[in-house]
Amino acid sequence: MDNECRLQEEDLLKRIDGVKRVHKVLVGIGEEWSIGRRPDIMAAYEALGKLLNGKDYFIVTMNTDGKIFESSLDHSRIVAPxxxxxxxxxxxxxxxxxxxxxxxxxxxxxxxxxxxxxxxxxxxxxxxEGYLPQWTAYTKWLSGTLNRDLTVLELGVGFQLPGVIRWPFEKTVFFNKKAHMYRVHETFYQISEELRDKAEGIRSDSVEFIEKSPTIW
Known part of the structure; x- marks a missing residue:
């Protein structure tokens, strides 16, 4: 059975203590964060920046609108494949x-x-070639997380291109014994049986979820 969180959203937000205490954070951003769906997306990026402040993080985004590069997030820690x-x-x-x-x-x-x-x-x-230099930086960073405490935060990633974020992130969590993943999506929040004890599936709009996070954390 899928490991689906059924608590109230506020309780879920409070449970993500891993993002606060773990130094390394891997973030995946999917279609829920597209400017076409969320014209006010910049507020969510700034909230994400506050959450990641002081962390050793890397972000993989599927979106092509370039809005993430207009935020205060460190561009050297972002790859847009x-x-x-x-x-x-x-x-x-x-x-x-x-x-x-x-x-x-x-x-x-x-x-x-x-x-x-x-x-x-x-x-x-x-x-x-436009993204490959940053992809090299990302893979180097990711190799340094092996067997290190790692929080994986997957935000709004569906099945448009699962080979970019969804499946690779699952693989990372499966092989890193010290990793824990939070999959936040309004529809596709389910967690496979193999990751039942290493991941949380959170049924929520991931943009709203992150926008609320600074007020609770």
């Missing part, structure tokens, strides 16, 4: 070059003259 609408690539992928917004004024590739498009997974030929 699905891309960013504010990064640009050649539509024809003639080069691995990535440009930031405003770098190329006429919006055409300096190499071949093709239009520049957003460097996201929606591109027909997605150029991954």
């Amino acid at each position: 699905c891309g960013n609408v504010h990064w640009f690539q050649c539509e024809k992928a003639c080069t691995k070059d990535i440009w930031e917004e405003g770098e190329v004024q006429d919006g055409v590739c300096p190499h071949c003259g093709a239009p520049l498009i957003s460097n996201t997974i929606k591109a027909e030929a997605y150029i991954e």
Whole structure:
């Protein structure tokens, strides 16, 4: 049977003592945090920043809206493997070059003259070089958490691309004997039997959950 938390939300918030006492925190951010769903998302990012203040953390986000990079969170501790609408690539992928917004004024590739498009997974030929340096930093950080106390906080991650956050996070928690995960999602909060004693499934809107957290913690 899935390990589903059925306590009141306030009680659940109080139970997440691990985020307060553990130094290392891995955070996954999913579609519930998309600007398309939550135009007021910046308040939630600032609340998350307060929760992570003083922690050794890393954030993996599936969102491509770039809003997380407008927050006070440390950009060197964030990786966006699905891309960013504010990064640009050649539509024809003639080069691995990535440009930031405003770098190329006429919006055409300096190499071949093709239009520049957003460097996201929606591109027909997605150029991954935009996020790979940060992915390397993330994997290095993650390797340093093995057999260390680790809190894994999965926020609003569904099944759009489970191979990016959901399944890898489960694997991390399974193999790290000192890890504990909190999966917060309005619909997909369930925990597998293998992680029954190492994870909490919290049925809640993850954005609202984090926005409430500073007032309780």
